[in-house]
Amino acid sequence: MPGAGEAPYSYLANVRETRATLARFGLVTKHRLGQNFLVSDAVVGKILDLAELVGDDVVLEVGPGIGTLTVALLARAREVIAIEADRALEPVLATTCAQDAERLTLLWGDALRLVPLVPSATAAPIGSPSPPSSLSGVGFVPNKLVSNLPYQVAATLILKLLQELPSVGRLVVMVQAEVADRICAGPGSRVYGAYTAKLALWGQVTGHFEVGRGSFLPPPHVDSTVVRIDRAPMADPKTGLDLTPSQLDWVAHVIDASFAQRRKTIRNSLSAGGFERSRLDEAFARSDIAPTTRAESLSPSDFVRLADAL
Secondary structure, eight states: OOOTTTTOOTTTTTHHHHHHHHHTTTOOOOOTTOOOOOEOOHHHHHHHHHTOOTTEEEEEEETTEEEEEHHHHHTTEEEEEEEOOOOGHHHHHHHHHHGGGEEEEEEEGGGHHHHHHHOOOOEEEOSSSSSSGGGGGGGOOOOOOEOOOTTTTTTHHHHHHHHHHHOEEEEEEEEEEEHHHHHHOOTTTOOOOOHHHHHHHEEEEEEEEEGGGGGEOOOOOEEEEEEEEOOOOEEEOOOSOOOOHHHHHHHHHHEEEEETTTTTTTHHHHHHHHOHHHHHHHHHHHHHHTTTGGGGGHHHHHHHHHHOOO
């Protein structure tokens, strides 16, 4: 956290300034959009520490809100590309981010529809009268995602970005604590499942910290955690090289089928998913996996071996 007399990471990251900004534009928080505004400058600082931004970074932010995190990102990165669903926030962001507006590009629309950036929304610098129809007209490729994500889409969006936006090498995201538990879970854990195993195919957790409910306005009804995920594709067991996109998709398919009937053995679950039993038995033998095992006891690397054998 900045020392006494030092400028804050974000001048908006406090209750007084956030309330004043919302009141100035006659806005209220919209529950359906998951709007809970961050009011802790200390949390902003810890997010920046995890992100480890350098001057050449192009940061993708989902859900900038009134710009609380955005202004801190703009102070440290080359460019910020922000996706926002609430068009009513355009004049707010034009004001709060005015100092660095030329380095901020806004995409308006649903983030889930804007990957890999972006056929369905308009993108333009703030105030542009004729925005291009896609991010391809902006000219910048994001290499990091740093966001206080809308919680209702966070889990889906994280995996989608890892799968479909390979330029992003690091994700630092604020998510619901329950989602963070799934992201960080290990085999055998109560919350370890298909999502966790698939996520590990593309990246690994390299840091996290908890955030109290009092760090938001209004306080959410759930606990929050910031998680850092660094892109680290799993390796082909035969070549030692990173798995190709088609291999990754195949392993993800095997994982989904393995967890489709969680209480069954992996042999029965995969058989119910359409795999031939004779083919399965051969694959289990080749990958040294017991057919009586349940999916939640297998590591992501186990699934890579099994998928390769299949």
